[in-house]
Structure formats: structure tokens, C-alpha cells
Amino acid sequence: MRLCFLVEERYRHDGMPREVIRQLSAWGHQVDVVRPGRSLIRMSDAVRAGSHDAWVLKTVSGGPGLTLLEAAAAVGLTTVNDARSIRGVRDKALAAAIGRSRGLPMPPTYAAARPEALEEIPEAEFPLVVKPADGSSGRAVRLVPTPDRLRALRPELAAEGMLIAQPYVPNSGIDLKVYCVGGELYATERGSPLGPDGGTRGRRVPLSAEVAAIAAEVGAVYGLDLYGVDVLLGPDGPVVVDVNDFPSFKEVPDAAARVGRAVLELARGGGGRSRSALVGALTGAEPPVRTPEPPAATSRMTATVSGGR
Structure with missing residues (x-):
């Protein structure tokens, strides 16, 4: 089989997916690796129908790889996972809305494009866990104990783009x-x-x-x-x-x-x-x-x- 892996620079040397690519190659499959974050890509050629049996995405949230994967899916190519499904979980605000609507046990979730909007959350909901809606690997996740602390974090949070906030779930750590x-x-x-x-x-x-x-x-x-x-x-x-x-x-x-x-x-x-x-x-x-x-x-x-x- 011929496979295309979309790999962001951040994951270039990671065991996942590097070891998977090595294993597939050892089994005799052809694996092409595209690094969308640093390559000039001619889109019409990259997603040519029939050129690959499947496309696999391993990129950061918000990275350009998802656009390529969606382009491949748009012309009928197989993607792993399904491109629309990936979009549904990469956006944490959207993921929360879908999960809650389908009955998954998820905490109530607030979303805001500007951090000051989060200050409207009732004090009874604190402490909050606040993170970027497109975050990954624990990036910029903050435990915010009080409304005063949330106001103090406003300059830092302003650089994170769309934000979500959820009431903290007491747990063992x-x-x-x-x-x-x-x-x-x-x-x-x-x-x-x-x-x-x-x-x-x-x-x-x-x-x-x-x-x-x-x-x-x-x-x-x-x-x-x-x-x-x-x-x-x-x-x-x-x-x-x-x-x-x-x-x-x-x-x-x-x-x-x-x-x-x-x-x-x-x-x-x-x-x-x-x-x-x-x-x-x-x-x-x-x-x-x-x-x-x-x-x-x-x-x-x-x-x-x-x-x-």
C-alpha cells in the first residue's frame, strides 16, 4: 500500500509516528511523509486522487496539516481519522458541545473569544480550568481558583485566542x-x-x-x-x-x-x-x-x- 503521513515539525523526531512509519516501511509499504509546516505544497498535485491509499495526520492543533487532510477527503481519499471527526475534537469548544449533547459525562464548558468575557462566569463555578480551545499536550492549561485571579491573568490569556473554561473536577491528582x-x-x-x-x-x-x-x-x-x-x-x-x-x-x-x-x-x-x-x-x-x-x-x-x- 502507499500511505501519506502529514507530520508537523514538532513531531518529526517523536516515537509516534516515526516508529509507525518505520514499521510500515519494514512491512514493504510505501510511506510518503509531508511536513506541512515548512514545505511549499502544490495543492492540486498533493491531493491527486488515487495517489495514496490513505492519508494519516499527526500535527499540532491549528497546524496546516488538517487543511491538507480535509482537501484529501474532499476529493474522496481515505483519511485516518476521518477529517471531519478530527475537526470535531481539535476544537475543544465544539468537542464539548458535541459530547454534552450526546450524553457523554463532560463538565459544563464556557467559551469566549476574549478573556474578559470569562469574568461573567458565576463565582460559584470556581475554581475553573482554563485552556485554549485549540490547545494540545497540556499547553497553557491553568487552574484559576478565584475571579480575582482570572482578572489578573487577562493579559496572558489574551494571547491564547479562543478560550474554554470548565469547573474544576475534584480528583486525586x-x-x-x-x-x-x-x-x-x-x-x-x-x-x-x-x-x-x-x-x-x-x-x-x-x-x-x-x-x-x-x-x-x-x-x-x-x-x-x-x-x-x-x-x-x-x-x-x-x-x-x-x-x-x-x-x-x-x-x-x-x-x-x-x-x-x-x-x-x-x-x-x-x-x-x-x-x-x-x-x-x-x-x-x-x-x-x-x-x-x-x-x-x-x-x-x-x-x-x-x-x-
Whole structure:
């Protein structure tokens, strides 16, 4: 097969997707790498129909790679993930609106183009977690304890563009990250970026049936096949606080081979989940993809647990 990976400079030397590209090449597939952040691209040639079996995106939020991926999808090329699904989670304000409307356990979310607008949020909602709507990898995430502190941060926040704010979910300071690859779920935990250590290296942990069902539903709601979900275990149960297309898949065993096989499967099948999944989420229609059952021996979506903590 011939595949095209769109890789931002930030990820040029990262294990993901570099190791996946190496693995696919070792299996005999042709992999072309385009770096949209620094290359002059002749769009008509880049997305020529039939030139690649699938296009795969690994770029920063707001980077030029998504435009290229959407151009490829517009002429009927297979993309991993679906281009519209990626847009639906890259914009965190849009992702929150979709998730809440589809019943995912997500916190109330406020959005504002200017930081002073966030000062209208009732004091009872504090503390808040404030972050850029197009942020990634924990960039510029702030825990804001009081309205006074929010006002003091106005100059810093003004440089971040569109912002979202969510009431802080009390938790143990540990983030649970669930990765979906090849129809399997893997859970890792790591220190929160809001904690004193700013996030610590993760480790594999068992995945409960409740969290596995939520993670599987995330894929169905947004129309994603390769993705990650950030979950906090709050006082009222699990809460989804972020969704990432094509994440790092850290701590997933044999990640390069597993992701490589998943990309090939999606390429051969012309893509994964229905392209109308996101449209259904926006219109309120029932998505055509059935939410997978909680992990069981007969379920395609299986939760993988580690041998111990």
C-alpha cells in the first residue's frame, strides 16, 4: 500500500509516528511523509486522487496539516481519522458541545473569544480550568481558583485566542488516559499537568468496565477510530475532560505495530466509522455506529488490563 503521513515539525523526531512509519516501511509499504509546516505544497498535485491509499495526520492543533487532510477527503481519499471527526475534537469548544449533547459525562464548558468575557462566569463555578480551545499536550492549561485571579491573568490569556473554561473536577491528582487502537482499549495513569510535578510518566493500569464503556462511546460519538480519552475519576464518577485524535499511545505495548496494523486495516476498508457520525452528533440524530458493549470476550472493542498495579 502507499500511505501519506502529514507530520508537523514538532513531531518529526517523536516515537509516534516515526516508529509507525518505520514499521510500515519494514512491512514493504510505501510511506510518503509531508511536513506541512515548512514545505511549499502544490495543492492540486498533493491531493491527486488515487495517489495514496490513505492519508494519516499527526500535527499540532491549528497546524496546516488538517487543511491538507480535509482537501484529501474532499476529493474522496481515505483519511485516518476521518477529517471531519478530527475537526470535531481539535476544537475543544465544539468537542464539548458535541459530547454534552450526546450524553457523554463532560463538565459544563464556557467559551469566549476574549478573556474578559470569562469574568461573567458565576463565582460559584470556581475554581475553573482554563485552556485554549485549540490547545494540545497540556499547553497553557491553568487552574484559576478565584475571579480575582482570572482578572489578573487577562493579559496572558489574551494571547491564547479562543478560550474554554470548565469547573474544576475534584480528583486525586491522577489523570487516566485511555487509548483506542485496533478496536482495543488500553489505560494508563499519570500525574496531572495541574499538579506540583506538572505531569509524570505514566504506567499501565487496569481498566474498569465503566470507563471502558465511556471510552468506546467516545469513539462512536465523534466518529474516531484511533484516539485517546482523558478521564478524571471525580466524586460523581468518571468525567471526560479531553479527546485526542492520533495521540502518543504511550505505554501501549508494541504500539508501533498495533497502530500500523490499524492504519492498514482502515486504509483497506476505505476508512473506519461512518462519516455521518459527527453530522448526527451535531443534528441530534442517532449515530449509525452502535456503541460497543462493555469489554467482554465476544466484543470487538476489548479492554486490555495489565497484570497488576
